[in-house]
Amino acid sequence: MKDQPADNFTLRARREGGGTPRLNDWGADSDYGTLRSVLLGPVENYRWLKTSSVSKKTLRRGVEFDPDIAKKQHAEMVSAYESAGVEVHTHVPDPELPYQVYARDSSVMTPYGAIITHMSQYWRRGENFRAIETYQSLGIPIYDFVTAGTFEGGDFNVIEPGCVLIGWEGEEGRTMEQGARQVASWMEAEGWEVKLADIDPFYVHIDLMVVMLAPKLAAVCTDCTDPEIVDWLRSKKIEIVEVPFQETIALGCNVVALGQDRVLLPEGSKTLKEKLKALGFTIYDPDLSMITQGGGGVHCMCQSLIRDPG
Numbered sequence: 200m201k202d203q204p205a206d207n208f209t210l211r212a213r214r215e216g217g218g219t220p221r222l223n224d225w226g227a228d229s230d231y232g233t234l235r236s237v238l239l240g241p242v243e244n245y246r247w248l249k250t251s252s253v254s255k256k257t258l259r260r261g262v263e264f265d266p267d268i269a270k271k272q273h274a275e276m277v278s279a280y281e282s283a284g285v286e287v288h289t290h291v292p293d294p295e296l297p298y299q300v301y302a303r304d305s306s307v308m309t310p311y312g313a314i315i316t317h318m319s320q321y322w323r324r325g326e327n328f329r330a331i332e333t334y335q336s337l338g339i340p341i342y343d344f345v346t347a348g349t350f351e352g353g354d355f356n357v358i359e360p361g362c363v364l365i366g367w368e369g370e371e372g373r374t375m376e377q378g379a380r381q382v383a384s385w386m387e388a389e390g391w392e393v394k395l396a397d398i399d400p401f402y403v404h405i406d407l408m409v410v411m412l413a414p415k416l417a418a419v420c421t422d423c424t425d426p427e428i429v430d431w432l433r434s435k436k437i438e439i440v441e442v443p444f445q446e447t448i449a450l451g452c453n454v455v456a457l458g459q460d461r462v463l464l465p466e467g468s469k470t471l472k473e474k475l476k477a478l479g480f481t482i483y484d485p486d487l488s489m490i491t492q493g494g495g496g497v498h499c500m501c502q503s504l505i506r507d508p509g
């Protein structure tokens with residue numbers, strides 16, 4: 200088969216055994232290189248469902264969802280990205296997909312193309328199809344499709360170029376071990392180091408407790424992250440900025456590195472905000488409480504499309 204230009208849309212760019220060409224115009228090899236282009240989900244159809252411990256508690260306590268406030272907060276988040284010089288793309292809204300706003304989970308961006316995931320909850324599975332349409336419209340190749348079990352993008356956590364932390368929660372959670380191992384095998388074939396993390400389903404995804412902020416700097420909730428993972432991060436000379444458990448459960452550790460010592464985080468992430476300010480970071484902190492009470496934070500709401508090399 201003749202080599203095709205790396206950025207031509209295709210439904211399966213992955214080469215068996217590795218050696219898949221890197222994209223020319225799209226892709227991300229870290230979660231902290233300067234963010235140039237981002238994919239967000241639409242907020243128009245958002246409403247809270249019993250998807251996680253966070254949203255279940257919100258609904259159990261009788262909190263009233265206000266779609267107008269959610270739209271306003273989402274617009275403030277978009278404005279924050281744009282003020283940081285980030286080009287924003289958004290999935291086309293589908294009225295049957297109330298959690299489409301969380302664009303992290305239906306796909307994973309790699310240097311080789313987008314992985315289309317396999318969502319766990321039935322009301323989210325249609326997000327995968329809309330994601331394929333988005334990548335086709337942008338001309339971004341699909342790397343491959345997860346077929347060996349459920350797998351969601353919040354469990355694909357790039358620690359540094361060529362190294363990824365993949366979470367899995369078993370059959371009671373969002374990502375099954377089978378799906379995690381399938382994705383791990385692909386990345387290992389491309390020459391990446393992969394660390395698998397078996398996490399409690401209570402925490403939903405690995406990016407609730409571990410998120411990269413800059414080269415060799417990570418936000419971590421050490422109260423709920425397996426000590427083995429913390430030790431593994433430290434063995435890589437990664438400095439850890441600790442986030443308290445209560446703020447982590449409120450999505451305070453689920454943040455987005457914009458590159459150049461800039462971070463987008465929710466207004467309620469008080470401790471991390473103050474620690475990063477002390478380190479000289481520029482902070483973008485829109486109020487996202489009407490959205491985060493549904494179970495996902497600012498990191499859950501985005502998928503990097505273009506980042507500068509990490």
